[in-house]
Amino acid sequence: MEGRMRGIGRLARESGLTVSALRFYDGAGVLVPAHVDPRSNYRWYSDDQVLIARLVARLRRVGMPLAGISRVIEHRDDPAVVDAVLQAHLARLEEGLADARRELLHARSLLAQESPMTSISTTTTALLDALRAVRFAVGTDPGLPMLTGVLLDVADDAVRVVASDRYRLAVHTIAADVTGPQGSAILPISLVDELLGTTTSGPATVRVAGDDVAVELAGRTVRGRRVDADFPDYRRILRGAGSAQVEIDVARFRGELAAAPTRTVRRAEDGVEQIATVLTFGTVEVGVNREFLLQALDAEAAGQLVLDLDGPIAPLVLRGAGRDGDVSMLMPIKLD
Known part of the structure; x- marks a missing residue:
């Protein structure tokens, strides 16, 4: 028997699964040993079970639930069923990654409120053009405070100005030099409208420190407090x-x-x-x-x-x- 079979320890080494994992999948009916010694209860596996064990190990490493692993093993000779299970799990992983990115972006914004100031340097023309390009899409529903302002989103190498009322979404990108931590802040609409009434030109600097926002335009400073809410993840919609x-x-x-x-x-x-x-x-x-x-x-x-x-x-x-x-x-x- 030992010449034709392998013990649980050897299968663990060959498959990448631990002995305890093999015991678990035995109990779950996913990978049942070809033979169990009636006296010692020692598990023995056949040669063709090595491939199955390696498949289980890979699915386990990408976090596939037990039901999915079981279905793949059960229907491994049916490519259509296997592809459907794998695609569904991949979609869940991608959705989870998108959720994680959103949460990390919000976490970055929260940390930025306690971190050193973020400073965005651009021109008055660029800033006002961006605000003007998205102003029409700002929401007015007080029950959705996160949509009642304009999002200033500093991420990667881009500074995006964003507004949405659920029925419309407007995004405008501006060229700017950024110092300090990346993050985002929702500018209150009162501050935005005050800025849009400006007729000056020249450099413009937006400084966000905690809840305070200050915009300097040609020697004039406009101040406000950021909207205390999380803007929806507009990137999922783009x-x-x-x-x-x-x-x-x-x-x-x-x-x-x-x-x-x-x-x-x-x-x-x-x-x-x-x-x-x-x-x-x-x-x-x-x-x-x-x-x-x-x-x-x-x-x-x-x-x-x-x-x-x-x-x-x-x-x-x-x-x-x-x-x-x-x-x-x-x-x-x-x-x-």
Whole structure:
């Protein structure tokens, strides 16, 4: 028997599983020994069980639950079933990684409130253009305080200015020199509007220290307190180019938007009636809030834009030519 079989210790060495893990998977019915000595209860495994043990070890290392491991082993001769189990686990891992990134970003922001000051140096023109480009998307619902300001997000090598009211998302990237810890701060809308009333030019510096925000523009300082809330992870919403891109002349598109037909639709979740402006791109009909789309066009302040489409229920995305990091996203109105 010993010439044809291997003991549990040898299988542990060959597979990368511990002896206790092999005993656990035996008890769970995932990897049952080919033979158990009735007197000593010693477990013996066959040659073909080495591959199974190595497979279990790899799945275990990537955190696959016991039920998933069991299903892979049980259906290992059925590629379709195995692929489905592996893909589902990979999706869970990717979602978990995204969650971890969000939590670490929030942790960084919390630590920044106790850390040395973050200083962002740019130009008044760049800062005000960015604030103006996203101001239209700021929310007004007091029940969602995290959306009632403008996010200043300092991460990696980019400084992004972001606003959203759940139905719209606007992101504008500015060139800046950053000193101090990375992180994010939500600027109160009162501070933003005060800055947008500025007509000066020259250098601009934003300093965030704890809950305090100070913006210096050409010798003038505007102060406020950051919004005490966590901005949603807008990066999960951003996507690459859609399945179709339409270059639009903004002036002509405004005329087409004014002449486009409208349709009254009832929102499924609460029964509220909405007036949808129906835009047609080839064979695809997309319903939009006309006012929201016009505000996005105004904010871009460009003659030419690229409209990204990914079907009738995916967000519409406006991109400025040559500015891939700057987007305005608009949730469509689902047409009946």
